Amino acid sequence: MKNERKLIRTEILAGISSFLATFYIIIVNPAILSIAGMPFSAIVTSTILVAAFGSIMMGVYAKNPIVIAPGMGLNAFFTYTAVLGLGLSYQAALGAVFWAGVLFFILSILKLRDKIVIAIPQTLRYAIASGIGLFISFIGFQNAGFIVYNKATLVALGSLNDPLIITFLIGLGVTAVLVARQLKGAIILGIIITTILAWPIGRWWGDATLVNYGTSTIVNYSGIFAMPDFSLLFKLDFIGSIQYAFLPVIFVFAFTDLFDSLSTFVGLAEASGYKDKDGNPRNLKKSLTIDAVTTIFSGLVGTSSGTAYIESAVGIREGGKTGITAITAGLLFLPFLFFSPLLSIVPSISSAIALVLVGSFMMKPLAKINWNIPDEAIPVFLTTILMPLTYSITTGILFGFLSYTILKLFTGKKEEINPILIIINLLSLIYLWL
Template identity: 80%
Template sequence: MEDRSTFIRTEILAGISSFLATFYIIIVNPSILSASGMPFSAAVTSTVLVCAFGSIMMGLYAKNPFIIAPGMGLNAFFTYTAVLGLGLSYQAALGAVFWAGILFLILSVLKVRDKIVLAIPHSLRFAIAAGIGLFISFIGFQNAGFIIDDKATLVGLGSLKDPMCLTFLVGLLITAILIAKRVTGAMIIGILLTTILSWPIGRWWGDASLVNYGIPTIVNYSGVFSMPDFSLLFKADLLGSIKYAFLPVIFVFAFTDLFDSLSTFVGLSEASGYKDEDGNPKNLKKSLMVDAVTTIFSGLVGTSSGTAYIESAVGIREGGKTGLTAITAGILFLPFLFFSPLLSIVPSIASSIALVLVGSFMMKPLTKIDWNTADEAIPVFFTMILMPLTYSITTGIIFGFLTYTLLKLFVGKKSEINPVLLIINALSILYLWL
């Protein structure tokens, strides 16, 4: 399989692991998009199509183990800002997604995004990897109910008497032990075991509040089969979305997608070591092309922008090194065009275990940081800490870039600033203002 040392069995197991860590998007994405007026069932179908198309294309064309799916954050911007805030119809917002993808594709063909990657300082590349790790661990702890909202302190510890928290902690411990003992398929075993352990919770505690954690209760069990709903296909208003007033929406879609994708590719490559001879992510140009085409596809089939998923780290940790990992995950999405109710069987506390543990593995690049040099260490810290605190990879990167540039200028090291980074900073400020 290419020139990477791997085995088909390992790649398939890695693909299954990435799918189990990512499949929640099939329910979460339609839940957010339906608030814009989209039919929920149609949004499920569109989400599955994008996940399958993007991931399989990533595997076949770019030959990388990255999963593609509608981006979290991008779907919220689509619904709550573009549609509910600015008054676009969801058809016009889909058109904006399409044109953002076209812009994305043009930037890829002109190799603009390649230049952006080259402009990212090595210290910030390490910070992006670690920041993504902190972010996905935070998401995992939240999804499991271990970290909860707190009016006084924003976040706090969940109840350790809660059966969900206890099940999550037991599954987390068992999975960590399996990983420490280097058991093949440890993530899959941990997810499946936690699913089995969680089933009695839903059967014995028939509490509707458990639905929030994906626990398969008697209350929310809704059968097995459902027909796909293709009513959102080609509903994008391509002409209505290019009005002058809507151009900022297209810019934000394109900018966010750009930095989400680049940060994911750079971060996962730094954490896994899958880099070319120049130290850049392998097959970067092809991966970015896949991301751009998937965004165009997303607008046409009826969902917010598709992007590379940080949960791909789960499969990479399991040994996924080639496109077969992404292809496997992409194929696994397809049956859920018809069997989406089955998603309720695997609770979020099970997939959260993989997110938490993979986040810990992504801290390794921090050993390469020169912590004694303030103009390197401070931007690294801002990049890392702001990703989970603002719940945005893009925001963390922007403040990392801005801090890095300003510190280098004021300490007399302007020669270390790539000219492209100055352009990125200007666009970042525009993004924050919009």
């Protein structure tokens, strides 16, 4: 009995650690999706609902200590590519998230995901994760006003005399030190510190508007308690989102979610040793099924796709081995349904810090690339660099597929090209032509 209590206590503490590592999404996800014209308070509610639902279901059904929440990268694709780039309404984009979840669910149930996994080269999976990381960091630097538009060079360094940029750099440095010292909840602590540092700006010194950027980032206090804003629930456009022109958006949502989740499960299994008898991640099919169901749920409640979080490794390192860890983390999200006004005091420079650092975490897969093999390295480079330079995750992915296939064909390595990859390339060409 004593050992059981000790194990449960360890799992709960692990769940708290995972929650602290992923808590930043409550702030960062609304900051990104609100740019697509969605109400900030409603996105907070949707984000919390998805994080709680996905994590609790992961613990109950898949019995894995893995947190599920709206994914970084997926929210950037939703806002900057689907809505701002392709012109979808956010309602249609939510519909695309829903149908991507349905597609992901079908692939998981029918085990077609296994064939897709085999078709996509491992190197391109690494490149996609890293490219999204660069894109997220670029967005973070923009939101902080550190990187600004320039007519001559397209981009340039913002004014270092701006008090907001100075505060951003101090906050980024402090948070980076906390992360480097492996302090639990380092990112959220860095956000809090930066928010405190930003409080005097626009009140006692400086201007609360970024020079040459025009973004008001003054810290505002609007109370502690508020009822949840459910205005985004069931606002998705079921029919409008399945137009022919929008099918590539659904494909990218499903594809990115699938490989993001799969790579997370594989990575966590390798790090923790939680594998089945065949050496695969434990309860992989159930985990992917929950991930797919959470994506469907995300579209229904009003946010971008939910996915497994690599930050779950924090809880696993603290001894989390069972679903109790995920359930604990999921339950800890729920109180913030009623304390969302506290998030209004967080300025954009604070959430920008999380974007920059989370983007840096996503660069790790590039270390696995053999840069001495050109037909591997060039597609990886194009995938990674084109995402931020074209401001499109889709463009980076498509040119990665196309360049990989062309180089393999013309270097006498056509046996390395899976037939399914050929089909994906044809779809990519059709999308680019349209």
